[in-house]
Amino acid sequence: MTIAARPLDPDAIIGILGGGQLGRMLALSAASLGLKCHVLCPEPLSCAFDVVRRVTEADYVDKSALDRFADDVDVVTYEFENVPAETATFLAARKPVLPDPQVLATTQDRLVEKSWITSLGIATAPFAPVGSLKELAPALAAIGRPAVLKTRRFGYDGKGQATIRTGDDAEAAWQEIGAQPAILEAFIPFEREISVVVARSIDGETLCFDVAENEHRDHILKVSRVPAAVPAALADEARGIATRIAEAFDYVGVLAVEMFVVADGAAPAVMVNEIAPRVHNSGHWTLDGCSVSQFEQHIRAVAGWPLATPVRRGRAEMVNLIGAEVEAVDKWLTVPGASVHLYGKPAVRDGRKMGHVTQVFEE
Ligand code: AMP
Numbered sequence: 207m208t209i210a211a212r213p214l215d216p217d218a219i220i221g222i223l224g225g226g227q228l229g230r231m232l233a234l235s236a237a238s239l240g241l242k243c244h245v246l247c248p249e250p251l252s253c254a255f256d257v258v259r260r261v262t263e264a265d266y267v268d269k270s271a272l273d274r275f276a277d278d279v280d281v282v283t284y285e286f287e288n289v290p291a292e293t294a295t296f297l298a299a300r301k302p303v304l305p306d307p308q309v310l311a312t313t314q315d316r317l318v319e320k321s322w323i324t325s326l327g328i329a330t331a332p333f334a335p336v337g338s339l340k341e342l343a344p345a346l347a348a349i350g351r352p353a354v355l356k357t358r359r360f361g362y363d364g365k366g367q368a369t370i371r372t373g374d375d376a377e378a379a380w381q382e383i384g385a386q387p388a389i390l391e392a393f394i395p396f397e398r399e400i401s402v403v404v405a406r407s408i409d410g411e412t413l414c415f416d417v418a419e420n421e422h423r424d425h426i427l428k429v430s431r432v433p434a435a436v437p438a439a440l441a442d443e444a445r446g447i448a449t450r451i452a453e454a455f456d457y458v459g460v461l462a463v464e465m466f467v468v469a470d471g472a473a474p475a476v477m478v479n480e481i482a483p484r485v486h487n488s489g490h491w492t493l494d495g496c497s498v499s500q501f502e503q504h505i506r507a508v509a510g511w512p513l514a515t516p517v518r519r520g521r522a523e524m525v526n527l528i529g530a531e532v533e534a535v536d537k538w539l540t541v542p543g544a545s546v547h548l549y550g551k552p553a554v555r556d557g558r559k560m561g562h563v564t565q566v567f568e569e
Contacts, residue, residue, distance in 0.1 A: 211302035213510035221279030225252025228285035235501035276300035352393035364425020396466035402448035403489035460504035462486030495522030532560035
């Protein structure tokens with residue numbers, strides 16, 4: 207059973223599953239609109255706990271904690287896509303869950319996600335399922351080398367991925383990803399990586415932010431620049447793809463679509479790499495570089511409020527502070543025009559996103 211959502215009153219409570227920086231920034235935006243948040247997360251020192259009305263420190267499958275959480279909130283949303291299906295189903299029987307948990311079933315599995323995107327007539331890298339080591343050789347024969355072997359589930363920031371080049375031992379790649387159900391993708395020699403953050407309201411209105419161009423280091427997003435240096439027609443195509451995906455999901459909230467730009471003969475074209483059914487790191491620039499942030503837009507959508515039309519304030523550049531880089535934050539604190547965001551995470555770890563800095567320049 208799914209419970210229908212209706213517009214929230216200004217003092218309503220939004221339940222957020224997940225307590226990381228995305229939940230924290232969602233809660234801060236909710237507070238700006240007078241809405242309260244209740245975050246449920248199993249990790250005791252979750253950085254979203256610091257900025258909300260109420261917290262529940264409990265496992266995602268703790269039914270009695272979920273029951274109390276559901277009683278307290280008016281609507282439930284999430285800040286990460288690996289919410290267990292049973293959690294979403296349990297909560298959806300009690301309160302509206304937005305975006306609809308069915309979206310999770312598609313986006314939690316790379317094979318299901320890519321098959322679904324292809325069924326919409328949208329291009330992805332050529333791919334083949336690899337359910338066992340035995341299936342890897344025929345998949346490689348079909349896809350060719352180089353190829354990227356990815357776990358079907360729980361991959362992020364390049365984790366659970368191995369590239370197989372000419373001469374590489376395919377079995378070693380299979381072991382490297384943990385010998386689990388996988389997808390083999392053709393390696394795309396992309397010209398650049400871009401993403402589109404799109405919001406869709408309960409009434410079905412969709413609005414995209416400007417296209418971001420993303421630079422990764424060690425598979426982790428390092429810099430997003432907006433607008434992406436792509437022809438206007440390609441930017442329109444990218445926004446059109448994100449909009450079609452949001453509509454096909456009957457989505458409510460913010461979602462991000464990561465894409466590769468490939469130089470296809472004379473005209474560059476886009477291929478979808480991944481959908482994130484949530485606010486996204488490549489949309490952080492909107493906090494300082496746009497009249498409405500992706501976080502506020504998501505809150506407006508799940509609250510059943512109208513979306514705001516985003517107006518970009520200039521050319522934006524967002525840099526992530528990853529791991530120990532945060533220890534050099536002093537150098538950013540005095541840069542004129544730089545907006546520093548620190549997530550208040552208790553411990554620095556390699557690869558951990560600790561904060562970000564956005565600069566907005568006149569165009
Ligand atoms: P993902 O976890 O699928 O988002 O992949 C993380 C990063 O790995 C992407 O942002 C790309 O830089 C790279 N990557 C993933 N898939 C491919 C591919 N099929 N071809 C080339 N690079 C890829």
